[in-house]
Amino acid sequence: MMHVIETGSLTLEPQTAAHAEEMFAVLSDPAIYEHENEPPPTLEWLRARFAQLESRRSANRQEQWLNWVIRLPGSELIGYVQATIDPTGRAAIAYELSSAYWGRGLARQAVQAMISELVQRYQVHQLTAIFKRKNLRSMRLLERLGFSPASPEQHMKHQVEPGERLMQREER
Numbered sequence: 001m002m003h004v005i006e007t008g009s010l011t012l013e014p015q016t017a018a019h020a021e022e023m024f025a026v027l028s029d030p031a032i033y034e035h036e037n038e039p040p041p042t043l044e045w046l047r048a049r050f051a052q053l054e055s056r057r058s059a060n061r062q063e064q065w066l067n068w069v070i071r072l073p074g075s076e077l078i079g080y081v082q083a084t085i086d087p088t089g090r091a092a093i094a095y096e097l098s099s100a101y102w103g104r105g106l107a108r109q110a111v112q113a114m115i116s117e118l119v120q121r122y123q124v125h126q127l128t129a130i131f132k133r134k135n136l137r138s139m140r141l142l143e144r145l146g147f148s149p150a151s152p153e154q155h156m157k158h159q160v161e162p163g164e165r166l167m168q169r170e171e172r
């Protein structure tokens with residue numbers, strides 16, 4: 001069972017279908033998609049997607065798929081963090097924050113809190129993140145979190161596309 005994570009000024013709630021309505025508004029912010037992806041097409045689509053993700057597993061059951069939504073204290077949702085954990089304890093992470101809240105260190109707080117949870121409760125020992133080279137905000141965030149650029153061999157192994165970069169962080 002996933003846990004609620006409390007950190008400095010944020011609460012990370014395990015994402016459920018009940019979050020869909022509030023998250024649809026958050027995820028409709030066009031600024032989030034400057035570099036990749038696109039907003040959810042409809043609220044119904046997002047609700048179905050979130051319901052599916054409540055299994056916390058990939059379709060082949062091999063990976064754990066963990067999603068938390070980010071809440072300001074006693075107030076609205078501002079984004080999400082997520083991790084895909086393989087059976088050997090490697091986690092690929094991703095994150096999105098409503099642009100109204102960028103530049104305040106909130107993404108850093110939320111992602112660091114998730115990383116601590118992954119290490120403590122899910123035996124994660126390596127973290128990776130793939131992002132578009134032009135996404136400097138994402139790169140700066142990863143640098144602040146102690147991630148380093150991965151080797152060319154790692155890029156090949158993870159099938160990183162030419163316009164993308166892979167960064168990683170080892171836990172011990």
Ligand SMILES: CC(C)(COP(=O)(O)OP(=O)(O)OC[C@H]1O[C@@H](n2cnc3c(N)ncnc32)[C@H](O)[C@@H]1OP(=O)(O)O)[C@@H](O)C(=O)NCCC(=O)NCCS
Nearest residue numbers: 032095096097102103104105106107108130131137138141
């Ligand atoms: C990537 C993303 C989450 C980064 O958000 P962010 O707000 O820039 O990240 P942080 O929370 O770490 O905030 C950092 C900024 O706040 C500033 N800041 C202010 N107070 C701070 C504090 N107490 N602690 C840390 N940083 C603080 C930092 O100086 C930094 O400013 P800078 O970007 O000018 O250097 C956000 O841009 C986003 O959601 N992008 C769209 C989705 C996306 O691209 N996701 C990644 C796909 S891989």
